[in-house]
Amino acid sequence: MRVLRGRLVAYGLGAALIGVGGAGLLRDAAETDPAGWLVWFAGAALVHDLLLVPAVLGVALLTGRLPAPYRGPVRVSLVLAASVSAVALPMVLGLGRRAGDSSRLPQAYGAHLAVVLGLIGLAGAVAVTVRATARRRRPARTARTRCRCPGRWRRACRSRPSCRCR
Amino acid sequence: MLRRPDPARLITAIGRFSSRERDERDERTAAWLGVALGVSFTVAFTTGLISHFMQHPPGWAVWPSRPAGLYRLTQGVHVIGGLATIPLLLAKLWTVYPRLWRWPPVRSAGHALERALVFPLVGGALFQLVTGLFNIAYFYPFPFFFTTAHYWTAYIVYGALVVHVANEWAKVRGLRPRRAGAGARPAGPSRRGFLATVAGACGLVGLTTVGETFTPLGGLALLAPRRPGVGPQRLPVNKTAAAAGVRPDPAWRLAVTGDVARELSLPLADLRAMPRHVVRLPIACVEGWSAEATWAGVRLRDVLHAAGAGAGARVRVESLEAGGRYRASEVDPPHWHDGLTLLALDLNGEPLSPDHGYPCRLIAPDRPGVLQTKWIARLVVRGS
Numbered sequence: 001m002r003v004l005r006g007r008l009v010a011y012g013l014g015a016a017l018i019g020v021g022g023a024g025l026l027r028d029a030a031e032t033d034p035a036g037w038l039v040w041f042a043g044a045a046l047v048h049d050l051l052l053v054p055a056v057l058g059v060a061l062l063t064g065r066l067p068a069p070y071r072g073p074v075r076v077s078l079v080l081a082a083s084v085s086a087v088a089l090p091m092v093l094g095l096g097r098r099a100g101d102s103s104r105l106p107q108a109y110g111a112h113l114a115v116v117l118g119l120i121g122l123a124g125a126v127a128v129t130v131r132a133t134a135r136r137r138r139p140a141r142t143a144r145t146r147c148r149c150p151g152r153w154r155r156a157c158r159s160r161p162s163c164r165c166r
Numbered sequence: 167m168l169r170r171p172d173p174a175r176l177i178t179a180i181g182r183f184s185s186r187e188r189d190e191r192d193e194r195t196a197a198w199l200g201v202a203l204g205v206s207f208t209v210a211f212t213t214g215l216i217s218h219f220m221q222h223p224p225g226w227a228v229w230p231s232r233p234a235g236l237y238r239l240t241q242g243v244h245v246i247g248g249l250a251t252i253p254l255l256l257a258k259l260w261t262v263y264p265r266l267w268r269w270p271p272v273r274s275a276g277h278a279l280e281r282a283l284v285f286p287l288v289g290g291a292l293f294q295l296v297t298g299l300f301n302i303a304y305f306y307p308f309p310f311f312f313t314t315a316h317y318w319t320a321y322i323v324y325g326a327l328v329v330h331v332a333n334e335w336a337k338v339r340g341l342r343p344r345r346a347g348a349g350a351r352p353a354g355p356s357r358r359g360f361l362a363t364v365a366g367a368c369g370l371v372g373l374t375t376v377g378e379t380f381t382p383l384g385g386l387a388l389l390a391p392r393r394p395g396v397g398p399q400r401l402p403v404n405k406t407a408a409a410a411g412v413r414p415d416p417a418w419r420l421a422v423t424g425d426v427a428r429e430l431s432l433p434l435a436d437l438r439a440m441p442r443h444v445v446r447l448p449i450a451c452v453e454g455w456s457a458e459a460t461w462a463g464v465r466l467r468d469v470l471h472a473a474g475a476g477a478g479a480r481v482r483v484e485s486l487e488a489g490g491r492y493r494a495s496e497v498d499p500p501h502w503h504d505g506l507t508l509l510a511l512d513l514n515g516e517p518l519s520p521d522h523g524y525p526c527r528l529i530a531p532d533r534p535g536v537l538q539t540k541w542i543a544r545l546v547v548r549g550s
Contacts, residue, residue, distance in 0.1 A: 103403050
């Protein structure tokens with residue numbers, strides 16, 4: 001009962017906030033251009049759902065073919081690289097620069113992004129190398145401490161000191 | 167079990183969102199990311215409202231002038247936090263993406279409504295982050311005025327978020343640590359790794375931009391649209407004198423009019439002859455960057471006292487600028503009584519450059535940069 005009442009209050013509050021926002025957009029239509037706003041509002045979701053995620057799924061499919069030890073570091077590097085690139089893109093394009101104002105977008109963003117991406121790539125390469133080396137050494141060690149714990153623990157036991165298999 | 171055509175399953179398999187037993191873990195990943203997003207959007211909504219109401223104060227509210235760096239902090243958190251939220255939001259949408267294609271699309275009227283309300287949440291969250299990012303990059307490909315659209319959309323997103331949280335609360339409660347043995351599930355390496363990767367992406371975005379407002383990390387602000395120390399007199403500029411259409415005028419005088427005991431018309435030499443004060447205050451822009459500088463000039467309260475303005479008066483500071491949304495600003499009593507509030511004449515030891523408001527500009531503590539009016543022509547006093 002208490003939970004239900006809490007929910008109804010939340011629904012009421014949420015609906016009220018949505019109403020305030022919608023009414024404000026319409027009231028200030030001269031500035032918000034509701035039709036143009038809707039294009040961007042819905043467009044953001046559509047571009048994300050129909051273009052961005054399928055593209056990322058494609059990359060996931062490709063990186064899925066990598067040998068298991070390399071897959072993780074490569075994917076992590078790609079996620080980091082894509083994130084900083086997405087945020088930096090408007091700066092790199094520099095479309096907001098204005099003649100006469102040298103303090104607006106003052107940096108060499110393309111070069112800076114290249115440096116950041118280079119560092120990410122370097123870290124990824126180090127991780128891959130470390131994993132490859134560890135993999136070559138591992139078989140002997142695995143044989144010595146073979147896990148005998150129940151199936152549902154097995155995946156996790158190497159990271160759990162409390163696992164009874166030790 | 168009856169096999170239905172389920173596109174979600176195919177997507178799940180491709181993205182390796184889960185394998186056999188991991189469905190529930192994906193749910194927990196999504197819940198953790200949801201908690202982080204809930205915190206992030208709450209902070210963004212709150213700091214955004216602070217910024218809005220500082221610029222458009224409702225009649226009953228008066229903003230304090232201290233702490234001097236408060237607005238710098240709230241707006242820095244708003245913008246840099248917003249940038250760092252971009253990878254977080256994309257990660258959350260990635261983990262729940264297969265559900266978009268679940269078959270059948272709706273199971274009941276309630277389910278249809280629940281799904282329909284996800285649209286303003288997703289569309290709105292993406293809209294806020296994309297338009298916010300474009301705005302700080304001064305890139306305006308959209309047909310609406312950014313500030314107004316971003317402001318009203320915030321209510322829609324936050325309302326949809328409140329409804330969403332009410333629907334998903336049970337899953338968040340399920341995240342509390344359980345007693346060992348009683349069905350405790352270890353966080354698999356894959357979930358922990360995914361969450362750590364997302365945290366790393368958010369941190370990296372923050373690290374490469376936060377220096378535009380947090381000066382000690384200024385050297386790391388490689389991807390930030392501003393850099394403290396870069397600009398005329400080592401301070402960034404948002405509107406140049408040329409863009410404002412203002413030219414230095416040797417016959418310039420500062421007029422003080424309105425509800426005053428005696429109107430004043432002060433040439434620059436008279437202002438310079440008044441007691442001079444030096445303050446260190448930041449320009450804190452609504453776009454999130456901020457930079458501290460050393461300002462010297464006359465206290466606004468000294469000028470207003472000389473004109474005989476009442477203690478409760480409100481002052482309108484008008485610029486030489488002919489038009490524009492920010493050609494004038496209001497200064498309420500807490501701000502003009504504050505000894506840090508100056509009619510600045512010098513910046514970093516030199517007379518103001520034209521781009522910083524020569525001959526005279528306002529500089530006050532805890533105040534958005536757009537309200538630090540440049541090229542002051544008149545002070546109009548209202549009330550007593």
